[in-house]
Amino acid sequence: GENVEQHPSTLSVQEGDSAVIKCTYSDSASNYFPWYKQELGKRPQLIIDIRSNVGEKKDQRIAVTLNKTAKHFSLHITETQPEDSAVYFCAASMRGNTPLVFGKGTRLSVIA
Amino acid sequence: DAGVIQSPRHEVTEMGQEVTLRCKPISGHNSLFWYRQTMMRGLELLIYFNNNVPIDDSGMPEDRFSAKMPNASFSTLKIQPSEPRDSAVYFCASTLIRANTEAFFGQGTRLTVV
Numbered sequence: 001g002e003n004v005e006q007h008p009s010t011l012s013v014q015e016g017d018s019a020v021i022k023c024t025y026s027d028s029a030s031n032y033f034p035w036y037k038q039e040l041g042k043r044p045q046l047i048i049d050i051r052s053n054v055g056e057k058k059d060q061r062i063a064v065t066l067n068k069t070a071k072h073f074s075l076h077i078t079e080t081q082p083e084d085s086a087v088y089f090c091a092a093s094m095r096g097n098t099p100l101v102f103g104k105g106t107r108l109s110v111i112a
Numbered sequence: 113d114a115g116v117i118q119s120p121r122h123e124v125t126e127m128g129q130e131v132t133l134r135c136k137p138i139s140g141h142n143s144l145f146w147y148r149q150t151m152m153r154g155l156e157l158l159i160y161f162n163n164n165v166p167i168d169d170s171g172m173p174e175d176r177f178s179a180k181m182p183n184a185s186f187s188t189l190k191i192q193p194s195e196p197r198d199s200a201v202y203f204c205a206s207t208l209i210r211a212n213t214e215a216f217f218g219q220g221t222r223l224t225v226v
Contacts, residue, residue: 034214043203043217044155089155099145099168100205100215104154 002027004092006103013080014111021106023090024072030092033066033073034100038087047088048075080110116218118204124224130192133221136185137206145215146179146189147203155203161187162209194225 003026013019025033034049050057050064050073057064061080066073077084087107091100117136125131137144145160159169161181169179176195181187191198201222207215 043219045217046214049214099143099157099160101157102147102155 002030002092002094002101004090004101004103006090006106008106009104010107010109012109012111015080015082017080019075019077019080019084019108019110021075021088021090021108022072023074023092023103024070025092025101026071027092027094028068028071029094032093033064034091035064035075036089036091036102038089038105040086044089077108080108082110082112084108085110116204116206116216118202118218118221120221121219122222122224124226125194127195127225128193129225130190131194131198131223131225133189133202133204133223135187135189135204135218137187137204138216139185141206141208141216142184143207143209144181144187145205145207146187147205149201149203149220158189158202191223194223196225199224 004023006023011019031052035047036044037047038044048059048062048064050066052068055066061078063076087105089105090103093100116138119134143162146158148156148158158171159179160167164181177191179189201220203220204218205215207213
């Protein structure tokens, strides 16, 4: 089955700096790669996703890149703000009727 | 729609007791997942259903865990008997079966077994 590795497990950045979180996956058949943000005591919520037919997607300060050949994808947050502090999870799945397999998460702290 | 609804939000029980967690998926969704979250193991998939049918329960840790989905709007996860190592946050998520769709999570049930 699919295996998703995520690095780093913790990340501290100064407010205004960029943050990058990287994930690798094992199953070349995976074609959907979402990123979830989980604030303390709350549920994971989707912030951005990418499908295998594109290499990059942006949404304001957030971007995700995908390299299918190398089987890795990354989340980039620019101009970080204190409210970006949370745990971020990457995930991968094959098509829509198989479950998401999650990475272990990255705890991001943005220091004001 | 109110989103995925889980109950209870918090559950404290004694070791050996039966625990039942409940989930109501988003109306119209036909795929439902149960995840367990701990600091050590992150978000682990326990079991998932497509059209109320269990597809893969290989993530269920032991026979003490069981899950049912009697209809499209309700699912339960039962632990009998419960043990302290079952303490975790249990999330239910639902989605619509088609290529590449978002999974929506419930608020989770924080289970503490003492």
